Amino acid sequence: MPRILLIDDDADLGPPLAAYFQRFELTLEQALRPSLGLARLAEGGWDAAILDVMLPEMDGFALCREIRKTSDLPVLMLTARGEVMDRIVGLELGADDYLPKPFEPRELVARLQTVLRRRAPARPEPGAPLRFDGLVIDPVTRSAQRQGQPLELTSTEFDLLHLLAREPGRVFSRDDILNQLRGHEAELYTRAVDIVVSRLRKKLEPLDCIKTLRNAGYALGLARLPHG
Template sequence: MPRILLIDDDEQLGPPLAAYFQRFELALTQALRPSEGLALLAQGGFDAAILDVMLPEMDGFELCRTLRKTSDIPVLMLTARGDVMDRVVGLELGADDYLPKPFEPRELVARVQTVLRRRRTAAPAELDPDEWRFEGGLSIAPTRRRVLREGTEVELTGTEFELLLLLAREPGRVFNRDDILNQLRGHEAELYTRAVDIVVSRLRKKLEPLDAIKTLRNAGYALALRRLP
């Protein structure tokens, strides 16, 4: 059963939410403080984390930044209702998804199930050899979800990896924002354009000094590296 860590200082939130998650075969554990949550995550065994923005000790943004230094675990942020900037900042820091408060428990479960599905879904068999190699020293192992740049492993979040995998399946093909969003996010129209640009920017920076992703104005994005035999 997948284990989810909720880091939220609302003591009344965790128990009923854990009972609800149990109905979907998800085990939810709550930590009330970031330090407690980081200690639990360091022990391993969790499959995703849900971070509230408003926390004692450090806010959810700083917590996400700290977590991303050592882990690529899927992260979902709980943001202020209607605060688009909170969602943008969360994405920039490496969150995989976001949900504004107050939220419906069923939608939170659906979001968690989506990030878990991205993590464990391998590429189709016909596109999933042990390793894809590209010029410039980039290699991608779809099943193992591993990316190497000139022999050095590149740590990517689940969303970043899925974006790279999408582009790498057809190098040179231009994917517009709708193509990418249909694959990665699904909805939240107000952030469509900004969300894609943020994830592309993060991925591009992590792949430097490779000039791996090409931007075509008013068209979309493409992997600019040729696949090697």
């Protein structure tokens, strides 16, 4: 489920918006100050950020500039003014979209979904091997090679690796993983996800490719090779 960080000093905005986002399988969390927002973004595991223009400490434009120094994370900006120049400045600074306040939550969700789709990596052809530096995964033969050597994986371990490899860099929560894999191993439960990840990591050594994002989940930390 995509994780969105709202950076807005209106404490009454986040909770109802988060509840609304849940209906569209989006997780929304809020930071009330830019400094807190930047710290949370630095932890990783986010799929997009929503920035209010009118903020304490620094305005949304300065905040967007700070984010763009280190990240191409999708950014959508909000403002109470809705002036054309604000929109132009925001987009020039690297914002992906812009929405004036007051806004309809449904429009915010729609714009956010559009931005997320636009930024999503192109998916390989169904059944095509997924190739990374030191790792090849073949979904047709349900096999994997690490540095040219075949890996002995259980069905659940292969399914977990394939799940992460289909969208490298995306953070999958334990619940995401359970929802995908429970049918393959009926006794799989939340704690068992950590155990399967641990086993898989050992088999992938010396590759260090499964990243843990605290309180978020797991992601494959490898870039897909061309034509992979």
